[in-house]
Amino acid sequence: MSSWAPTKYKTTNWPSYNDSLKQRGSLSIFFDPEMVWAPPPSGKRGRQQQFSDAA
DSSP: OOOOOOOOOOOSOHHHHHHHHHHHTOOOOOOOTTSOSSOOOOSSSSOOOOOOTTO
16 A cells, blocks of 8 residues: 655745745844833732733
């Protein structure tokens, strides 16, 4: 009984393929200095909440 062999694809556009590989590892992050990083004190006991609605 023969085993299944994965399909092999041949790349025909190498410049585009190389550019796409470079972009795959790219991650752009933008920081807004106007965004509030911590909430104002609530006046209640306990730890302040550290989550933000900006995410």
